[in-house]
Amino acid sequence: MNVLFKHLVNTIGTKQYIDPVSKQDPVEQLINFYAQDDVQSICRLSEQGTTHINHSDIVKYISNHFDRNTSFAQLSKVMLKLDLGSQPSQQYTAEAIQALKGYQATHKRLPRSFSEDNVRRLYIQTKELNTPVSESTAEYLLFLFKSNGMAPESIDLCQNYHTMVKGYSSQEDAKLSDIRNYYLSDSLLAFPQPGEGQTYHELLQQGVFQDQGHGHAYLTAMTKAHFKDGSVDYALKFF
Numbered sequence: 001m002n003v004l005f006k007h008l009v010n011t012i013g014t015k016q017y018i019d020p021v022s023k024q025d026p027v028e029q030l031i032n033f034y035a036q037d038d039v040q041s042i043c044r045l046s047e048q049g050t051t052h053i054n055h056s057d058i059v060k061y062i063s064n065h066f067d068r069n070t071s072f073a074q075l076s077k078v079m080l081k082l083d084l085g086s087q088p089s090q091q092y093t094a095e096a097i098q099a100l101k102g103y104q105a106t107h108k109r110l111p112r113s114f115s116e117d118n119v120r121r122l123y124i125q126t127k128e129l130n131t132p133v134s135e136s137t138a139e140y141l142l143f144l145f146k147s148n149g150m151a152p153e154s155i156d157l158c159q160n161y162h163t164m165v166k167g168y169s170s171q172e173d174a175k176l177s178d179i180r181n182y183y184l185s186d187s188l189l190a191f192p193q194p195g196e197g198q199t200y201h202e203l204l205q206q207g208v209f210q211d212q213g214h215g216h217a218y219l220t221a222m223t224k225a226h227f228k229d230g231s232v233d234y235a236l237k238f239f
Contacts, residue, residue, distance in 0.1 A: 005030075005053045009061045016065060028074055031058050035081040055082075055092035063099035072113035076122055076140075083137045084129075093136035097143050104147065116148045123153055132166040135179060142183040151187040158184035175210070178217040184208050185221030200225040 008027065019026050034053050062075050075096055082089045103111055123141060126133060138157065145154040157164060161174035168174045175181070185208050188200075195203060204225050 002052055002054050002057070006057050009057050009064070012061070012064075014064050016068070027061060028070075031061070031074075031078060032081075034058075035078045036085075055089050056095050059092065059095040059099050062096075063103070066099075066103055066111040069113050071111055072115075072118050072122075079137060079140060080126070080133075083134050084131065090134070090136040093134075093140050097140060100143070100147075110144075110147050114144060114147075116150060119144045119148055119150065120153065123157070127164070132164055135165050135167060135177070138165045139179050142179065146183060146186060149190075151190050154183050154187040158187070175208075181208055181217035182221065185217065185224075189221070189224055 012027065016025060017027070018024065022029075031053070058078060059075075062071055062078075065071055079093060079096065082092055100110060100114070119141075123145075126137075126141070138161070141157060142154055145151070145157070158180050161177060161180045162168040162171050165174070165177075165180075168177070185204050188203055188207055191203075204221055208221065
């Protein structure tokens with residue numbers, strides 16, 4: 001199945017086929033069927049691993065059609081289906097983010113359906129599920145927030161990371177997440193001013209890292225903060 005689907009994706013390319021009866025894209029229907037948790041469970045029973053569809057091929061098909069109005073809904077729908085299943089896929093999310101970054105590099109923007117309004121609706125729907133999502137899905141949301149300049153939503157997710165993201169039982173646990181720390185720092189650095197009588201590196205130290213003084217996110221964020229504070233020499237030494 002995976003070989004046949006890969007061949008189908010490569011053959012179709014950027015074209016689109018619509019079923020004359022259902023008026024729907026049969027490839028999208030196949031993807032949605034495969035993403036169901038019960039179907040995923042059956043596929044995992046295969047000893048040869050040939051009954052599944054590669055997540056990279058799913059993302060490739062959707063990214064080949066990023067200019068369609070339905071691309072945001074399709075990419076996000078499959079992600080949430082996989083996320084809420086018994087084995088959420090980090091690979092799918094990583095491939096999705098990479099595909100969006102590639103589109104951004106070429107077009108200097110996200111695909112049009114990945115608008116601020118659509119992303120905000122997805123975030124509200126995700127919160128209303130009252131079910132924690134995987135960290136890979138949280139990263140997808142934070143990436144979209146950053147790309148759309150949605151600092152309030154980014155800060156909201158990061159401040160509630162321990163309740164919205166699987167694997168974290170407390171705020172103290174969440175502060176160990178490099179993903180959370182990177183995007184929260186990035187949102188705070190986007191403020192036009194760090195606050196009266198305060199520097200950016202003090203803002204990050206108090207608002208993000210507190211007693212933590214290590215990690216990739218810490219090093220990157222604090223270096224940027226010192227640059228914004230005008231301490232160029234110190235920023236270079238710090239880095």
